[in-house]
Amino acid sequence: MRRRLRTTELAALGLAMLLAWLVIYPILVVAGDAADATALRGFFTRPGEWAALWASIWISLASVVLAGAIGIPLAFLFEWFDFPGRKTLGALIALPVVLPPLVGVIAFLFLYGESGFIARAIQAALNLEQAPWRLQGAVAILLVHAYSMYVYFYLFTRAGLAKLDVSTLEAAQALGADRRATFWRVIVPLLRPSLVGAAMLTFLTALGSFSAPYIFGGGFRVMTTQIVATKLNGDLPLAMVETMALAVVAVVGWLILRRTEGDDILVALGKGIAPRPRPIRRSGIRLLATAAGWGLAVVLLLPHLTLLLVSLVPYGAWTTEILPPAINFENYRRLFSEAERLRPMLNSLWMAAASTAIAVALALVGGWLVVRRRVALRRVIEGLLALPWALPGTVFAIALAITFSVNAPLQLRFVLVGTVVILPLAYLVRALPLTGRGILASYRQLDPSLEEAAASLGAGGWRTLARVTLPQLRPGLAAGASLAFVAGLGDIVASIVLYTYETRPVSIEILSSLRLSETGVAAAFGVVLMLVSAVVLSVGARR
Amino acid sequence: MTGFLRIQAIEKRWGHGVTVGPITLDIARGEILALLGPSGSGKTTMLRLLAGFETADGGHIAVANEDVTAVPPARRRFGMVFQHYALFPHLDVGENVGFGVPRAPDRDAKVAAALGLVDLAGYERRSVHELSGGQQQRVALARALAPEPRVLLLDEPLSNLDPALRERTRRELRQVIKRVGITTVFVTHEQEEAFDLGDRIAVINAGRLEQTGAPEELYEAPANLFVATFVGRANVFRGQSARALGATDGRAVLVVRPERLRFSAAGGLPGVVRERRYTGAAAFFIVESDDGERFEVLAQPDAARVGERVHVEATRTIALSENGARP
Numbered sequence: 001m002r003r004r005l006r007t008t009e010l011a012a013l014g015l016a017m018l019l020a021w022l023v024i025y026p027i028l029v030v031a032g033d034a035a036d037a038t039a040l041r042g043f044f045t046r047p048g049e050w051a052a053l054w055a056s057i058w059i060s061l062a063s064v065v066l067a068g069a070i071g072i073p074l075a076f077l078f079e080w081f082d083f084p085g086r087k088t089l090g091a092l093i094a095l096p097v098v099l100p101p102l103v104g105v106i107a108f109l110f111l112y113g114e115s116g117f118i119a120r121a122i123q124a125a126l127n128l129e130q131a132p133w134r135l136q137g138a139v140a141i142l143l144v145h146a147y148s149m150y151v152y153f154y155l156f157t158r159a160g161l162a163k164l165d166v167s168t169l170e171a172a173q174a175l176g177a178d179r180r181a182t183f184w185r186v187i188v189p190l191l192r193p194s195l196v197g198a199a200m201l202t203f204l205t206a207l208g209s210f211s212a213p214y215i216f217g218g219g220f221r222v223m224t225t226q227i228v229a230t231k232l233n234g235d236l237p238l239a240m241v242e243t244m245a246l247a248v249v250a251v252v253g254w255l256i257l258r259r260t261e262g263d264d265i266l267v268a269l270g271k272g273i274a275p276r277p278r279p280i281r282r283s284g285i286r287l288l289a290t291a292a293g294w295g296l297a298v299v300l301l302l303p304h305l306t307l308l309l310v311s312l313v314p315y316g317a318w319t320t321e322i323l324p325p326a327i328n329f330e331n332y333r334r335l336f337s338e339a340e341r342l343r344p345m346l347n348s349l350w351m352a353a354a355s356t357a358i359a360v361a362l363a364l365v366g367g368w369l370v371v372r373r374r375v376a377l378r379r380v381i382e383g384l385l386a387l388p389w390a391l392p393g394t395v396f397a398i399a400l401a402i403t404f405s406v407n408a409p410l411q412l413r414f415v416l417v418g419t420v421v422i423l424p425l426a427y428l429v430r431a432l433p434l435t436g437r438g439i440l441a442s443y444r445q446l447d448p449s450l451e452e453a454a455a456s457l458g459a460g461g462w463r464t465l466a467r468v469t470l471p472q473l474r475p476g477l478a479a480g481a482s483l484a485f486v487a488g489l490g491d492i493v494a495s496i497v498l499y500t501y502e503t504r505p506v507s508i509e510i511l512s513s514l515r516l517s518e519t520g521v522a523a524a525f526g527v528v529l530m531l532v533s534a535v536v537l538s539v540g541a542r543r
Numbered sequence: 544m545t546g547f548l549r550i551q552a553i554e555k556r557w558g559h560g561v562t563v564g565p566i567t568l569d570i571a572r573g574e575i576l577a578l579l580g581p582s583g584s585g586k587t588t589m590l591r592l593l594a595g596f597e598t599a600d601g602g603h604i605a606v607a608n609e610d611v612t613a614v615p616p617a618r619r620r621f622g623m624v625f626q627h628y629a630l631f632p633h634l635d636v637g638e639n640v641g642f643g644v645p646r647a648p649d650r651d652a653k654v655a656a657a658l659g660l661v662d663l664a665g666y667e668r669r670s671v672h673e674l675s676g677g678q679q680q681r682v683a684l685a686r687a688l689a690p691e692p693r694v695l696l697l698d699e700p701l702s703n704l705d706p707a708l709r710e711r712t713r714r715e716l717r718q719v720i721k722r723v724g725i726t727t728v729f730v731t732h733e734q735e736e737a738f739d740l741g742d743r744i745a746v747i748n749a750g751r752l753e754q755t756g757a758p759e760e761l762y763e764a765p766a767n768l769f770v771a772t773f774v775g776r777a778n779v780f781r782g783q784s785a786r787a788l789g790a791t792d793g794r795a796v797l798v799v800r801p802e803r804l805r806f807s808a809a810g811g812l813p814g815v816v817r818e819r820r821y822t823g824a825a826a827f828f829i830v831e832s833d834d835g836e837r838f839e840v841l842a843q844p845d846a847a848r849v850g851e852r853v854h855v856e857a858t859r860t861i862a863l864s865e866n867g868a869r870p
Contacts, residue, residue: 449629452596455616456623457643458690464617467642471633 012375015365019384021412022429026399027247027391029413033402034244039237043245048221053245056207056223059141060253063206064199066146071153071198074296078154079161083290089297090158096300097151099533100490102507103526104148105211106514107303109135110310110523112143117306124322140216145206147300152205153198160194200257207250208392210493211507215514223249224394228496231398243398247391254390304530311523331524341521344509345528351505352488355427356435360481363435367443367473372451385436388429393493396429401497418500426494431484438480442473482540486533547572547726548593548694553602555588563588563750565602570743575720575727577741579734581773585750586730587698593728594696595619606693622687622725623696627703628679630671636682637667643690657689658682660719677708684716688723695720697729701736713739734774746770762800768863771798778804778838780812787812788857798861801827801841811856816847830855 034040043049078090096104111117114131122132135143164187172182210224217225223246230239314330335341366385370378388396404416404425416422450472454464470477492507499508506525513522546569554564563585570576578586591597593604595616603612611619622643630639641654658664661681671679680700687695700716701709717740720727731737737744738758746753746761746769754766765771772779778799780788785797788811817837818829826844830853831837840846840855847853 447627447629449625449627450631452594452616453623453625453629453631453686454642455596456594456619456621456696457686458617458620459642460617468631471631474633 008369008373009375009377011365012369012373012377012381015362015369016377016380016384019362019366019381019432022425023384023387023396023432025412026403027395029403030240030243030399033237034240036237036241039241042238043241049226049242049245052221052223052226052242053249055138055221056246057249059138059145059213059222060203060206062142063145063149064202066142067149067202068153068195068199070146070150071155072157072195074150074154075157075161077289077293079158081289083286083293085290085294089293092297093300094151094155095304095534096148097155099304100486100492100507100529101148101209102211102490102492102510103307103530103533104303105144105215106510106522106526107307108144108147109215110519111303111306117309121322136216136218137220141209141212141220141222144212144216145209147303149202149205152201153195156194156198156201157191160191164190196257200254203253203257204250204390204392207246207253208394208493210394210496214492214496224392224493227394227398231401231497236402239398240402243395247395250391250395307523307526307530310519311527313520313523315518315520331520332528334521335524335528341509344504344506345525347503348489348505348507349532351424351427351503352485352491355424355431355488356481356485358424358428359431359435359484360439360477362432363439363480364473364477366436367439370440371443371446372448382436382440384432385440386433389433389437393430393491394497397426397494397497400426400429400494417498420503422498423495423503423505424488426498427484427488427491430487430491430494434484434487435477435480438476438478438483439473440476442476446472478540478542482536485536489533489536490529546570547574547607548728549603549605550593551603551605553589553592553604554600555585555592555597556600561750563592566747566752567602568745568752568755570726570728572726573721573724575717575729575740575742577737577744578728578730578747579737579741579744579774580732580747582732584747586732586747588750589747590696590698590728590730593694594621594623620690620692621694621696622690622692624680624683624687624698624700626698626700628683630679630682630686632671634671635667636663636669636671636674639671639682640667640686640689642686645690653689657685660688660723661685662715676704677712680704680712684719688719688725693726695723695725695727697727699730699732701731709736710739716740744774746774748773763861765798765861765863768796768798771861771863776801776839780836780838784812784832784834784836788855789860790862792862794864796863797857798863799838799857799859801839803859804838804840804855804857805842806840806846807854807856809854811854813852813854816849816851816853819844819847819849828853 074093078086078093109116112135113119114134114136116135119131119133119135122128123130126132172186177185208224209222210228213220213222213225214228221229223242227239227242227246230242309324309327311331312327312329313324314326314328317326318324335345363385366381369375370381375381400422401417403413404422405418406413407415416425446469450468451464454468459467490507491505492511495505495507496511499505506529510522510525513519513525548570550566550568550570552565552567554562554566556562566589568576578589580586588597592599595611595614599612603610605611631642634642636658637651637654640657641650644650644653654667655664658666661684663678663681663685666674666678666682671682674682680703684700697716701712704712713736729740731740741758743755743757744761745755748769754761754770756764761770761774765774768779771777778801780790780797780799785795788797788799790797812832814830814832816828817831820827820829821844825841826846828840828842828847829837830840838855
């Protein structure tokens with residue numbers, strides 16, 4: 001027993017050190033290097049830097065407000081009222097969150113951009129000289145954020161509402177509270193953890209958002225695009241200072257929101273099923289709710305439908321017409337028959353698969369040590385698994401780029417940048433919180449007596465793992481793994497900093513297609529990403 | 544009696560100075576032993592030590608003269624029925640029962656036999672979710688018995704069933720165990736269950752073995768005050784009251800079962816009936832003595848009225864020494 005105890009503690013130490021090397025060490029390296037007087041002075045004296053930092057903060061806060069304004073009423077509509085199509089629509093409008101951000105952004109571009117579908121239609125209808133608007137700058141970024149991030153508020157609020165105990169509402173009414181008092185004094189306080197959780201997730205996602213500002217920002221810079229631009233210009237010391245500034249904002253924002261109690265996220269993400277919605281009796285309101293629900297779903301899904309349409313238009317065929325003059329599968333044919341175009345697809349697939357497999361394995365070991373063996377380092381391991389969730393992807397991308405471009409084995413630094421290892425490694429860091437959260441939550445719900453029962457029936461460690469533990473962990477494991485895979489598949493934040501021509505992933509190929517005005521190919525890539533993601537996620541969500 | 548399952552000075556030390564044991568017990572082949580004690584007494588720890596889920600800090604466990612103290616649970620060949628059954632929710636009834644049976648041509652036959660034993664023949668392809676609580680309990684029993692273990696362990700086997708079902712299941716459980724003839728240890732905190740199901744009972748309190756014996760032995764000749772009061776209802780008298788009921792030693796503690804007290808015309812212990820709890824066939828009368836002590840008398844429902852002044856005498860007493868042990 002004593003010896004076994006020591007082996008598990010040693011294993012825990014090994015895992016903690018490996019995780020620390022992956023998720024903390026690179027940031028410490030950057031923090032150390034960033035303490036450079038010239039770079040610091042450069043950062044603090046240039047107005048552009050302050051403007052970008054301030055832009056990041058206010059864009060993130062405004063995204064929280066906008067996303068909440070859309071997501072919360074939607075959640076009430078779908079959780080409390082019954083109308084035709086409620087279930088299908090309720091699932092459909094949660095879709096944007098699971099698709100790679102880049103796909104949503106280019107879909108938005110094709111629909112609402114200055115040469116997009118709607119702008120063209122208006123231009124033709126009103127016979128204008130040029131496009132009626134230019135979708136650029138802060139407004140465009142905020143639109144995209146609101147469009148994709150309302151889902152956090154929608155899902156969290158629905159989960160919170162689903163957990164409400166009807167009898168507490170009845171109790172409030174029995175105690176003399178009218179509907180308004182019940183809402184403000186019972187429902188809102190009970191929803192607070194869900195709302196804070198959603199706000200936190202939205203804030204951190206908006207702060208780390210890269211594709212929207214990159215595509216729509218134009219001259220308007222936020223911290224993530226600023227960092228990448230500085231890095232591409234070769235001013236590494238300044239990029240490191242910028243990275244640390246962004247990391248500090250993320251941590252401060254996270255701490256402030258955490259203080260307002262937001263620790264319910266695990267629970268909130270676990271559910272999403274309504275207990276019993278009320279049918280709307282008044283036919284007028286019923287019609288209105290139905291129309292609102294369907295109308296909204298169409299608006300929200302329109303960008304993706306546009307993406308599908310654009311992907312079917314061959315190169316150079318669509319110039320000034322409202323509707324494309326020709327439609328065929330030429331872009332898809334090129335995508336799959338030209339080796340140079342197929343390559344990014346295969347790259348993304350294997351790199352996402354490899355990082356997901358390793359992230360699952362690490363989370364399984366972590367779950368076993370933290371939940372089952374309750375090792376002394378369990379809080380450390382859990383914290384390390386969760387940490388990459390709190391920091392923007394750009395921070396990790398820069399940290400990995402800097403740490404692993406130096407050969408100093410004694411400092412545990414190796415030249416990995418430029419090799420095939422670096423992108424899977426970056427995806428792995430981002431995947432750890434996803435697999436870790438899913439697997440740890442499932443492990444906590446797993447009755448230990450099931451494993452004991454297997455042992456008492458003569459099953460050894462491996463057989464118990466394969467026949468009892470893994471099947472029981474399957475829902476959390478599949479959910480975490482599918483999210484991690486999709487995140488890696490559509491990643492742009494880490495890829496744009498770390499890719500080489502050989503290892504370029506789909507996101508980079510989409511960007512270069514856009515730059516060459518090959519919108520059809522870019523859209524076809526987007527559609528393929530979307531489909532693969534949707535299939536993987538629906539498999540992962542199966543119970 | 545040569546023990547088939549021998550527990551020698553087994554001991555488990557938890558943190559905070561909590562220790563279970565050392566406990567020594569010999570269990571004969573085919574015997575059903577009940578580990579009876581209040582919650583937190585260490586009886587579940589004892590069962591888990593036997594199963595191998597906890598590692599002993601001292602002592603030995605042997606089955607048929609083979610020391611199994613260091614043998615891991617998977618190789619110990621002890622069957623276990625868990626309190627909440629721990630049926631594998633992703634496997635059907637047949638797969639659950641067959642889990643511990645080696646892959647061999649006769650596997651299906653063994654599963655069928657085990658299910659037949661618990662009266663669930665033909666349930667192989669059912670999902671465990673669609674079974675009632677009583678059926679789940681029987682599947683758990685069949686699953687534990689199917690690999691033909693040397694010892695059967697049961698952790699509060701009936702606590703998840705509703706009271707009406709409990710009594711019937713208890714009888715069926717005993718029949719199955721006796722038919723298989725397997726040496727069995729089960730844990731319970733209910734005296735009635737221990738009496739009904741066990742051949743012999745080991746009373747455990749605060750990690751120590753208080754007494755081992757047949758039900759009658761525990762009831763009629765408890766080793767100490769804890770066993771006397773934990774096993775069955777008991778009135779405890781000291782000093783003046785004890786002497787009034789026939790104690791010869793003035794410092795003795797006298798334990799009297801409610802049915803061993805009766806009302807008498809005069810003599811014995813005087814008191815006033817404060818309460819009457821009618822149970823149908825009889826009634827419990829709560830009597831308050833002149834010293835203010837309250838005790839229970841089991842008698843015919845019409846034996847006394849509330850408020851009546853009565854005299855109580857004992858037909859049989861259990862005398863314990865001042866510190867509660869048997870002299």
